[in-house]
Amino acid sequence: MCREKLFKNIINNYQNQKTKIVFQEEPTSGYKTRTIKNASADATIAFATDFSTSGEKLTHESVLNQGKKYIGLNVNDISESNKSKMIEFAIEELNKVNAKTLNIAGNRIFTMKGKYNQQQVDDLTFEILHAIITSPNLITPIELIRSGGQTGFDEAGIKAAVKLNIPALVLAPKNWTFRDITDIDKYDEVEFKKRFDTI
Numbered sequence: 001m002c003r004e005k006l007f008k009n010i011i012n013n014y015q016n017q018k019t020k021i022v023f024q025e026e027p028t029s030g031y032k033t034r035t036i037k038n039a040s041a042d043a044t045i046a047f048a049t050d051f052s053t054s055g056e057k058l059t060h061e062s063v064l065n066q067g068k069k070y071i072g073l074n075v076n077d078i079s080e081s082n083k084s085k086m087i088e089f090a091i092e093e094l095n096k097v098n099a100k101t102l103n104i105a106g107n108r109i110f111t112m113k114g115k116y117n118q119q120q121v122d123d124l125t126f127e128i129l130h131a132i133i134t135s136p137n138l139i140t141p142i143e144l145i146r147s148g149g150q151t152g153f154d155e156a157g158i159k160a161a162v163k164l165n166i167p168a169l170v171l172a173p174k175n176w177t178f179r180d181i182t183d184i185d186k187y188d189e190v191e192f193k194k195r196f197d198t199i
Helices: 003-015 032-038 054-065 080-097 118-133 153-163 189-194
Strands: 021-025 043-048 069-074 101-106 144-147 168-172 177-179 185-187
Touching (some): 021 153, 032 054, 032 101, 043 054, 043 153, 054 069
């Protein structure tokens, strides 16, 4: 299915209240292909405490290779002044490309173990995205938020989309693969989707 047709289907499903989150399973194995596809959004906001991980490097490369906008937000310092700077920077970058679709990426919860738990990541992501989406300085409204649905910021971005009443798309790895807090891969569709039931 072409990108535009997929986008329209997601919007229609959401407007018809059939679903708040559209879940899709990537047919190829591993994390790479689904990362590339998610990076096809107009812009990607990557939240991270560590941008040197293989996942963050792949996301950055995938976005730039497709000529899309990459917005990296370092969340090691989440003081109010730094959050304000991140929000202002993200809005400026989104406006440069009139982004309508947004990919949320970033570190998995294991990578941030000892620094942030999932609830803290959820709260931070919602706070920042809410400020961006509702800002009078944002020129083009965001019409779709997508992610790979992994723990950490992927998960938080989709939860924030639902709270913000924005259509959400999760493109998950084949076999609904995700890594838990112990950094072990799980292959379970029910467990994958259950993480989003609290929203």
